[in-house]
Amino acid sequence: KRQFAVMGLGRFGSSVAQTLHEMGYEVLAIDQNEERVQDFSDKVTHVVEADTTDEDSLQALGIRNFDVVVVAIGQNIQANMLTTLQLKEMGVPYIVAKAQNALHGKMLEKIGADRVIYPERDMGKRVAHNLVSTNVLEYIALSPDLSMVEVTAPKALVGKSLLETNLRAKYAINVLAIKRKDEIIVPPLPTEKIMLEDILIVVGGNEGVQRLEELE
Amino acid sequence: KRQFAVMGLGRFGSSVAQTLHEMGYEVLAIDQNEERVQDFSDKVTHVVEADTTDEDSLQALGIRNFDVVVVAIGQNIQANMLTTLQLKEMGVPYIVAKAQNALHGKMLEKIGADRVIYPERDMGKRVAHNLVSTNVLEYIALSPDLSMVEVTAPKALVGKSLLETNLRAKYAINVLAIKRKDEIIVPPLPTEKIMLEDILIVVGGNEGVQRLEELE
Ligand SMILES: Nc1ncnc2c1ncn2[C@@H]1O[C@H](COP(=O)(O)OP(=O)(O)OP(=O)(O)O)[C@@H](O)[C@H]1O
Numbered sequence: 001k002r003q004f005a006v007m008g009l010g011r012f013g014s015s016v017a018q019t020l021h022e023m024g025y026e027v028l029a030i031d032q033n034e035e036r037v038q039d040f041s042d043k044v045t046h047v048v049e050a051d052t053t054d055e056d057s058l059q060a061l062g063i064r065n066f067d068v069v070v071v072a073i074g075q076n077i078q079a080n081m082l083t084t085l086q087l088k089e090m091g092v093p094y095i096v097a098k099a100q101n102a103l104h105g106k107m108l109e110k111i112g113a114d115r116v117i118y119p120e121r122d123m124g125k126r127v128a129h130n131l132v133s134t135n136v137l138e139y140i141a142l143s144p145d146l147s148m149v150e151v152t153a154p155k156a157l158v159g160k161s162l163l164e165t166n167l168r169a170k171y172a173i174n175v176l177a178i179k180r181k182d183e184i185i186v187p188p189l190p191t192e193k194i195m196l197e198d199i200l201i202v203v204g205g206n207e208g209v210q211r212l213e214e215l216e
Numbered sequence: 217k218r219q220f221a222v223m224g225l226g227r228f229g230s231s232v233a234q235t236l237h238e239m240g241y242e243v244l245a246i247d248q249n250e251e252r253v254q255d256f257s258d259k260v261t262h263v264v265e266a267d268t269t270d271e272d273s274l275q276a277l278g279i280r281n282f283d284v285v286v287v288a289i290g291q292n293i294q295a296n297m298l299t300t301l302q303l304k305e306m307g308v309p310y311i312v313a314k315a316q317n318a319l320h321g322k323m324l325e326k327i328g329a330d331r332v333i334y335p336e337r338d339m340g341k342r343v344a345h346n347l348v349s350t351n352v353l354e355y356i357a358l359s360p361d362l363s364m365v366e367v368t369a370p371k372a373l374v375g376k377s378l379l380e381t382n383l384r385a386k387y388a389i390n391v392l393a394i395k396r397k398d399e400i401i402v403p404p405l406p407t408e409k410i411m412l413e414d415i416l417i418v419v420g421g422n423e424g425v426q427r428l429e430e431l432e
């Protein structure tokens with residue numbers, strides 16, 4: 001199984017490290033800030049306090065043995081780039097780096113990042129699209145033609161089983177899950193009856209999804 | 217057409233504002249930092265320098281006339297929360313707020329945010345899933361227990377119909393759509409055969425989704 005190192009435990013880096021850990025992968029998490037290292041000590045396999053711009057520290061950590069290193073240092077563009085360059089020179093096979101802006105991202109590609117991430121910029125676009133498309137609870141464009149929507153169950157459907165509502169045939173949509181108070185039913189059986197205040201998580205082509213959104 | 221205001225022009229806020237503008241919507245962008253306001257002056261309809269925690273400034277801006285306000289102030293959790301509270305008290309119909317962490321997010325919901333965003337955290341999860349499986353093209357966490365993944369069809373499934381793969385029973389996942397070259401099949405019939413290079417868009421509980429991601 002591949003080994004991952006994550007450098008920089010801000011909101012993005014810590015999320016990458018924690019998610020990898022939860023999925024069962026070995027993660028070495030590194031930050032120069034002692035407090036952040038402490039807070040993270042029980043969340044992944046190993047956490048180390050180090051300055052990743054320091055070549056000796058990188059050597060000591062055996063960083064060249066990692067399959068993937070994620071450079072999640074944010075505000076300090078210089079440290080972010082210097083770290084990326086050092087990792088490239090040490091022969092790390094796959095380097096992911098977070099960029100502050102388009103120019104920073106271009107430079108990262110030039111100095112050896114295999115993949116550049118723009119978390120805030122990409123989420124900003126997604127949120128903007130969400131806000132524009134609909135008033136429903138959540139909208140995610142899964143692809144240009146396919147969307148996922150969370151809607152409170154239209155009264156017209158309450159009391160009917162999923163099979164009876166015939167949503168698949170009528171709107172070409174698929175009910176992935178039903179949220180009912182604190183529980184989530186996934187996948188719901190065709191016999192599941194829709195109740196008042198249920199939240200339906202549905203997916204389908206854009207037209208069918210929109211017609212469901214407009215149902216009373 | 218709805219009017220939007222975005223408060224805080226960091227990487228996330230400026231991306232929201234710019235994307236809305238590019239989609240043809242009126243955007244009022246606000247930041248207390250003069251330099252950021254200057255840099256943004258030609259990017260959206262209106263940019264204003266103001267402290268959004270100041271009630272008088274909000275009144276003067278006519279903020280209650282906006283349909284949606286996005287609070288994209290980051291590091292200053294107090295300013296972020298105070299701004300959100302003021303917007304709620306002024307009757308803004310839909311408030312989106314960016315949270316630094318889960319606790320901050322909970323508080324934002326309690327004080328009136330209609331939607332809370334975790335850009336770095338969500339992108340961190342997405343990147344982690346992308347790194348784990350080269351088959352994974354896209355990963356979105358739909359809720360704490362439910363995720364959507366786009367994967368290239370594992371060779372183990374090629375040539376089988378959806379019914380034969382028995383994904384629903386084996387992994388508790390649901391194939392929402394199949395992308396094949398330029399076409400998208402949604403929803404796919406149980407008889408649909410999976411072909412080489414198909415891209416499967418699936419949804420399900422986290423464990424089942426991960427097991428599919430790891431299939432060769
Ligand atoms: N040279 C370095 N070596 C190790 N860690 C570093 C170095 N420089 C910065 N860091 C760490 O990187 C982490 C993330 O950086 P920072 O908080 O500036 O970025 P950010 O873009 O605001 O992060 P995010 O948006 O992911 O929260 C910090 O915890 C910081 O201590």
Ligand SMILES: Nc1ncnc2c1ncn2[C@@H]1O[C@H](COP(=O)(O)OP(=O)(O)OP(=O)(O)O)[C@@H](O)[C@H]1O
Binds near residue numbers: 225
């Ligand atoms: N009270 C306030 N009124 C107006 N703008 C504010 C206020 N407080 C902070 N801001 C602005 O909010 C913007 C975003 O805040 P900050 O840079 O701290 O967040 P961030 O989480 O690092 O942002 P991002 O990750 O989106 O880049 C800054 O440009 C800052 O000037």
